[in-house]
Amino acid sequence: MTTIYEIGRGAEFGAGDATLPRFPRSAKAEALIAQSDAHTAHNYHPLPVVIAEADGAWVTDVDGNRYLDMLAGYSALNFGHRNPVLLAAAREQLSRVTLTSRAFHHDQFGPFVAELAQLCGKEAALPMNSGAEAVETALKTARKWGYQVKGVPEDRAQIITCEGNFHGRTLSIVSFSTDPDARNEFGPFTPGFVSVPYGDAAAIEAAITSDTVAVLLEPIQGEAGVLVPPDGYLTAVREICTRRGVLMMADEIQSGLGRTGYTFACDHESVVPDLYILGKALGGGILPVSAVVADRDVLGVFKPGEHGSTFGGNPLACAVGRAVVGLLATGEYQARARVLGAHLHEALATLPKEMVRSVRGRGLWAGIDIDPALGTGREISERLMTRGVLAKDTHGSTIRMAPPLVVTAEELDWAVRQLHSAAG
Ligand SMILES: *Cc1c(COP(=O)(O)O)cnc(C)c1O
Numbered sequence: 001m002t003t004i005y006e007i008g009r010g011a012e013f014g015a016g017d018a019t020l021p022r023f024p025r026s027a028k029a030e031a032l033i034a035q036s037d038a039h040t041a042h043n044y045h046p047l048p049v050v051i052a053e054a055d056g057a058w059v060t061d062v063d064g065n066r067y068l069d070m071l072a073g074y075s076a077l078n079f080g081h082r083n084p085v086l087l088a089a090a091r092e093q094l095s096r097v098t099l100t101s102r103a104f105h106h107d108q109f110g111p112f113v114a115e116l117a118q119l120c121g122k123e124a125a126l127p128m129n130s131g132a133e134a135v136e137t138a139l140k141t142a143r144k145w146g147y148q149v150k151g152v153p154e155d156r157a158q159i160i161t162c163e164g165n166f167h168g169r170t171l172s173i174v175s176f177s178t179d180p181d182a183r184n185e186f187g188p189f190t191p192g193f194v195s196v197p198y199g200d201a202a203a204i205e206a207a208i209t210s211d212t213v214a215v216l217l218e219p220i221q222g223e224a225g226v227l228v229p230p231d232g233y234l235t236a237v238r239e240i241c242t243r244r245g246v247l248m249m250a251d252e253i254q255s256g257l258g259r260t261g262y263t264f265a266c267d268h269e270s271v272v273p274d275l276y277i278l279g280k281a282l283g284g285g286i287l288p289v290s291a292v293v294a295d296r297d298v299l300g301v302f303k304p305g306e307h308g309s310t311f312g313g314n315p316l317a318c319a320v321g322r323a324v325v326g327l328l329a330t331g332e333y334q335a336r337a338r339v340l341g342a343h344l345h346e347a348l349a350t351l352p353k354e355m356v357r358s359v360r361g362r363g364l365w366a367g368i369d370i371d372p373a374l375g376t377g378r379e380i381s382e383r384l385m386t387r388g389v390l391a392k393d394t395h396g397s398t399i400r401m402a403p404p405l406v407v408t409a410e411e412l413d414w415a416v417r418q419l420h421s422a423a424g
Contacts, residue, residue, distance in 0.1 A: 025050075028064045029063065045378075047385050047392070054081035057407040059390065070384075070415055071390040075365075076223070076256045078281035079327055079361045080406035082419030086284035086323050088327050093319035103311055108318035115325045119263065120293040122275050124300070127291045127313035127321070130166025131253040131279030134290035137307065138249050138277050139172060141292060143192075144301040150245060157210040160246075162198040166223035167216065167251055169294065183239030199229040201236035208240070213249040214275075215240075219265035222254040225398040226360050226367030234271040241274070247298065253279040253290070258405055260364035262327055268362065275297055284324045289317045333405045337363040342407050347416040365402050372397040374423050383422035391417050 025033075029050045036046075049067065053060040057080055060066050073080060079086060081132070087225070113125040126136045126141075142159055146152040148211040159352045161176040163166075174182045174187035183189070194212075196203035204215055219234055221227040241248040250273035255265035257278065266273055275298060279290035311317070327333055341363035346368055348359045358404070370380055377393020384391050384399075394400050403412070 001335055005283070019416070024059075029062050032062065042078045047381060047390065047418055049385055049390065054410075056080045056082075057404045057411060058260060065388070067253045068387050068403070068407075068411055068415055070389055070401045070403045072402050073285060074088045074278040074280060075257075075259050075402055076283065077285040077404050078258050079284055079324070079333065080404040081285060082286060083327075083344070083406070085327060086286060086320055089285075089314065089319050089323035091284050093316050096315070098316045099311070099314045102313060106318075108315045109323065112318035112322050112325075115262060115322055115329075116278075116282075116291060117293055119325050119328060119338055120382045121272060122276070122293045123295045125291045125293040126299055126302075127186055127289065127317065128308075128309050129288040129290060129311050129317070130168070130172045130367045131277070131290050132173055133309060133312070134253070134277045134279050134292050135167045135173055135216075135251060136170055137292045138214075138275055140235050140246050141275065141294070141298060141301060142214035142216075142249060145247060145298055145304075146211075148215060148301050149297070152211050152213060156277055157213045158192055158194055158209065158211045159213060160194050160196060160204055160207050162217050162221070163195055164198050164221055164224040164227065165216075165218060166221070167218075188384065198224070198227065199233055201233055201240060204254060205240045205244070206243050208246060209253075212246050214249050216249045216251065217253045217270075220260065220362060220365070222365075222402075225307050225366055225369075225394045226400060227360060228360050232338045234266055234267070234269040238271045238273070238397055248273040249275040249277060249302060251347045255365075257281040257324070257328060257401065258333040259365050261341050263335050265362065282321055283317065284320045286320050287317055289321045289324075291321075337405050340407065340409060340412060344416070347413055348401075351416070351420055351423075355420070361401075364405055364407070366400070367394065368399045368401065368419070370399060370423050373404055380419075380422050384418055387418040389418045389422075391415075391419075 008009055032050045033048060049402055050062045051059045051061045057069055058066055059069050080179045118124040126137060128137055146157040146216055162179045167173045172190040174186055176193035176195060176196060194207050196207050198221060250266050252264050275292055275294040277292055283289035344364060344366060355371055357371055360367045377397045377399055380399055381393050382392055391399050391401055
């Protein structure tokens with residue numbers, strides 16, 4: 001009998017249709033999970049799978065079971081696990097120089113910021129490490145710009161944010177989260193933020209005052225359940241920001257770099273924000289690389305000593321980031337996400353109406369609301385895991401699918417069949 005354990009690229013995907021017990025896990029897997037539980041904070045609730053190896057769209061656990069990765073590190077792995085082009089760039093750089101700090105110049109920095117800015121149609125880029133750091137950098141940029149360029153009185157700057165947002169986990173960022181889990185018992189919070197409903201451009205306009213320096217939004221809200229705003233929303237926000245002299249800052253950390261079928265989710269409306277916030281896939285699934293990208297009149301507000309990061313823009317990060325920019329410059333990944341995204345959404349549309357309440361998303365990105373009577377998102381994710389598919393719930397009974405862009409149409413069909421079985 002063919003078992004799900006043998007399924008992998010090139011194998012027969014249909015063989016996974018039978019439910020096969022993956023449990024109990026091996027003693028080795030159990031011990032590794034117990035060790036994690038005993039020695040770290042319980043700030044995550046991982047699926048009980050212990051990954052040991054990965055390649056392309058597939059991961060292998062410590063017991064040799066293979067799984068199709070339909071989460072892709074929340075879009076940090078857009079180019080697949082261990083993409084050969086990105087690994088080669090990293091290896092090349094590892095053999096030369098990996099870290100200098102920004103106290104000195106190095107030969108990867110200039111090329112990276114120039115190439116990244118060009119990809120974004122902007123003049124300048126400021127590299128950081130994690131996504132949250134890039135968001136913090138954007139907030140600081142907007143405040144400085146407000147005081148220096150717009151002439152907002154000292155300490156009065158306000159930034160408009162959207163309900164249901166996810167921009168990271170630092171104290172200032174959770175200060176404008178509307179998710180109680182992100183905020184409870186973390187106060188007091190940073191002032192200077194106003195929250196408006198997502199997808200409502202008129203609410204943004206109404207919230208703008210002479211102290212408003214920026215609007216910060218996700219062009220598609222990922223953590224909220226892959227919420228796509230109404231058509232014309234981004235265009236309207238762009239027009240309002242231009243007319244009212246406010247910076248439009250697009251957090252494309254999860255939505256950008258190919259995921260939705262274009263380099264940026266803003267491209268769906270041909271909207272260019274004043275500032276892009278990038279992360280996740282910018283590090284090629286190898287290391288954390290983030291950045292804010294804008295024109296010089298915006299990023300030029302910083303003077304030496306006013307902002308920085310020891311690791312931001314390090315040689316290894318820049319070398320990998322350059323290779324990522326190189327992959328995106330060909331347009332191949334964006335085209336793949338467009339074609340395969342249409343395929344995924346067609347396959348999801350065939351699932352029974354009683355099972356799936358709604359499906360949202362763009363490109364290779366889907367938020368799938370399963371009928372809660374069939375199980376919580378967590379339960380369905382666990383059942384999917386036993387069928388060789390790794391996906392993660394967001395809120396309630398919403399399953400997010402965001403595979404690496406190297407996934408194939410057959411693999412997507414197989415994953416949707418597994419979802420059908422897991423929810424049925
Ligand atoms: C993941 C994410 C962040 C935070 O990135 P980290 O690297 O986890 O700090 C910010 N914004 C969005 C939209 C994200 O998806």
